[in-house]
Amino acid sequence: MTSESQTARAGYHHGNLTEVLLEAAIALIEEKGVDALSVREVAKRSGVSPGAPFRHFSSKTALLTAVAEQAMGRLTAAVRAEMSKAGDADPIEALRAIGRGYLAWALSNPTHFQVISSRSLIDFHASPRLVEENEAIRIVMVDLIARAQREGRLRPGIVPADLVFSSRAFIYGVARMWIDGHFKEWHVERPAPEAMESALDLFIKMIDAKP
Amino acid sequence: MTSESQTARAGYHHGNLTEVLLEAAIALIEEKGVDALSVREVAKRSGVSPGAPFRHFSSKTALLTAVAEQAMGRLTAAVRAEMSKAGDADPIEALRAIGRGYLAWALSNPTHFQVISSRSLIDFHASPRLVEENEAIRIVMVDLIARAQREGRLRPGIVPADLVFSSRAFIYGVARMWIDGHFKEWHVERPAPEAMESALDLFIKMIDAKP
DNA sequence: CCTTTGTGTAATCAGTGATTACATTGCTAT
DNA sequence: ATAGCAATGTAATCACTGATTACACAAAGG
Numbered sequence: 001m002t003s004e005s006q007t008a009r010a011g012y013h014h015g016n017l018t019e020v021l022l023e024a025a026i027a028l029i030e031e032k033g034v035d036a037l038s039v040r041e042v043a044k045r046s047g048v049s050p051g052a053p054f055r056h057f058s059s060k061t062a063l064l065t066a067v068a069e070q071a072m073g074r075l076t077a078a079v080r081a082e083m084s085k086a087g088d089a090d091p092i093e094a095l096r097a098i099g100r101g102y103l104a105w106a107l108s109n110p111t112h113f114q115v116i117s118s119r120s121l122i123d124f125h126a127s128p129r130l131v132e133e134n135e136a137i138r139i140v141m142v143d144l145i146a147r148a149q150r151e152g153r154l155r156p157g158i159v160p161a162d163l164v165f166s167s168r169a170f171i172y173g174v175a176r177m178w179i180d181g182h183f184k185e186w187h188v189e190r191p192a193p194e195a196m197e198s199a200l201d202l203f204i205k206m207i208d209a210k211p
Numbered sequence: 212m213t214s215e216s217q218t219a220r221a222g223y224h225h226g227n228l229t230e231v232l233l234e235a236a237i238a239l240i241e242e243k244g245v246d247a248l249s250v251r252e253v254a255k256r257s258g259v260s261p262g263a264p265f266r267h268f269s270s271k272t273a274l275l276t277a278v279a280e281q282a283m284g285r286l287t288a289a290v291r292a293e294m295s296k297a298g299d300a301d302p303i304e305a306l307r308a309i310g311r312g313y314l315a316w317a318l319s320n321p322t323h324f325q326v327i328s329s330r331s332l333i334d335f336h337a338s339p340r341l342v343e344e345n346e347a348i349r350i351v352m353v354d355l356i357a358r359a360q361r362e363g364r365l366r367p368g369i370v371p372a373d374l375v376f377s378s379r380a381f382i383y384g385v386a387r388m389w390i391d392g393h394f395k396e397w398h399v400e401r402p403a404p405e406a407m408e409s410a411l412d413l414f415i416k417m418i419d420a421k422p
Numbered sequence: 423c424c425t426t427t428g429t430g431t432a433a434t435c436a437g438t439g440a441t442t443a444c445a446t447t448g449c450t451a452t
Numbered sequence: 453a454t455a456g457c458a459a460t461g462t463a464a465t466c467a468c469t470g471a472t473t474a475c476a477c478a479a480a481g482g
Contacts, residue, residue: 014430035331038469049431051472056429060470119392120246134396155417162413165397166381169410172393173384174377181330182383185345186376199380202373206366206417224447224460249438260462262441267460271439 018056020046025067029111034121039063064115065122069129071112076133078105083140091148096204098141099171103196106175114179117172141167155209163207174199229267231257236278240322245332250274275326276333280340282323287344289316294351302359307415309352310382314407317386325390328383352378366420374418385410 014020024045029037039060040050057063082101086093106113115121116130124130141164148154154163174196177183188195225231235256240248250271251261268274293312297304317324326332327341335341356371356378365374385407388394399406 017429033331039471040469050470051432052430054471117391117393120244124396131396138397157416158413159409162409165399165406166385166410166413168397169384169388170377170381171384172388173380173382176387177380177383180328181335182328185335185342186349186379188376195376198373199377202369202377205368228460250440251438261439262463263461265440 014046014048014052017046017048017052021053021056021063022066022070025063026070026112029067029115034064034111034114034118037064061121061123065124065127065130067112068115068122068124069127071109071116072130072133074109074112075102075105075116076137078102079137090153091144091151092153092204092208094144095141095148095167095207096200098137098144099167099200099203100197102171103175103200104193107178107192107196110179113175117176117179138164138168153209155207158207167203167207170203171200225257225259225263228257228259228263232264232267232274233277233281236274237281237323240278240326245275245322245325245329248275272332272334276335276338276341278323279326279333279335280338282320282327283341283344285320285323286313286316286327287348289313290348301364302355302362303364303415303419305355306352306359306378306418307411309348309355310378310411310414311408313382314386314411315404318389318403318407321390324386328387328390349375349379364420366418369418378414378418381414382411 021042024042025037028041028045037060039053039057042063043050043053046052053063057066079098079101082097082104083094086097088094122130142160145154145160145163145167149158149160154160177186178192178196183192183195190198232253235253236248239252239256248271250264250268253274254261254264257263264274268277290309290312293308293315294305297308299305333341352375353371356365356374359365360369360371365371388397389403389407394403394406401409
């Protein structure tokens with residue numbers, strides 16, 4: 001059992017450049033930020049010539065899209081994990097779990113989140129995985145909100161379809177304010193996790209029929 | 212009365228390059244997007260050598276920060292205009308006016324909005340104007356929400372300070388979803404202005420003590 | 423064995439932000 | 453008026469970027 005299974009570095013052919021490039025890209029993004037990413041640097045880190053990555057990813061955008069696919073998988077996993085922790089007895093609590101999972105993940109993986117939500121760095125609609133996984137979470141929200149209304153758990157006067165959009169907008173807004181560094185300007189002094197949790201709390205309180 | 216008051220193009224010295232560069236930058240951003248902006252192109256459009264802009268803006272970031280300052284002025288103007296239309300009898304309605312003005316402006320000036328809210332394109336905290344104008348609007352919100360609570364117009368259980376943050380997060384989330392092109396994925400079929408208006412409506416309904 | 427297909431290299435292109443040395447201008451003080 | 457000075461524009465250049473091309477090498481299959 002030789003130790004070449006990880007890197008698989010033959011002399012000329014690299015073996016599994018695709019994966020290595022992805023890892024290198026992620027590491028680099030996490031170190032220097034998304035804007036400072038260059039495929040040349042990724043290539044250098046992978047011990048390969050500057051043009052090599054283009055054999056595996058047709059463009060820088062394609063590389064970042066692949067990064068986004070991996071990230072999206074982790075995001076939905078985090079959301080689902082938080083949901084199963086909450087159980088599915090209470091639809092409102094399930095919605096809170098989604099928000100919590102989403103925010104917690106965005107907080108822990110700012111650069112990944114940035115890549116996912118950008119539409120100039122990646123080509124979102126060119127990736128079925130991205131589209132489908134995003135849609136899956138949306139469907140879950142639609143169902144939960146519909147169920148919440150049926151069970152009278154929703155504040156009267158709220159249109160379900162509008163709430164789906166508004167919930168997402170709210171969570172996305174909180175996450176992006178963090179990512180974009182707006183907390184300071186809005187005098188959020190508490191640690192980010194607490195601030196997000198209490199923001200989430202307020203929103204849930206606002207949609208809930210009764211405390 | 213010669214017609215050189217606008218451009219003031221002498222032979223060698225340009226006269227008012229600073230302003231012309233700003234206008235060219237804005238035009239270019241509006242044409243090709245923020246990412247495609249280059250100071251070389253700005254220089255070319257202004258009929259000047261590639262290095263000239265750096266006499267007036269120490270870096271590309273500084274140029275974009277200047278663009279942001281101008282944009283921020285227009286944003287707060289739009290918000291204030293909408294506020295004065297609503298009058299200040301009802302604090303809740305004043306808050307709605309802020310949200311409406313903000314969203315309408317973001318919708319009409321997507322690229323400008325993108326520049327303002329970015330923290331990698333511009334150096335926000337290096338510009339007193341940006342910081343102060345942002346803070347001014349925030350103070351208005353703080354006051355309005357405090358007043359709303361005093362007058363019993365706020366839904367019980369809402370902490371004013373939390374609502375300031377959450378309101379902004381919500382509005383920012385809606386605006387960014389639009390800017391980042393997330394409406395399609397979230398099945399917002401209606402025209403954007405309507406979608407934003409009804410999202411705003413829902414939020415106001417949620418914070419209001421009683422319809 | 424020999425061809426075909428995939429993969430990496432080397433060289434190169436056009437375009438970028440930024441810096442430097444230099445040219446030109448116009449204002450100000452004598 | 454004119455000498456000097458500070459401001460402003462130019463030209464050349466640097467290191468870097470994403471991307472493309474022609475070519476070198478290697479493994480797989482007939």
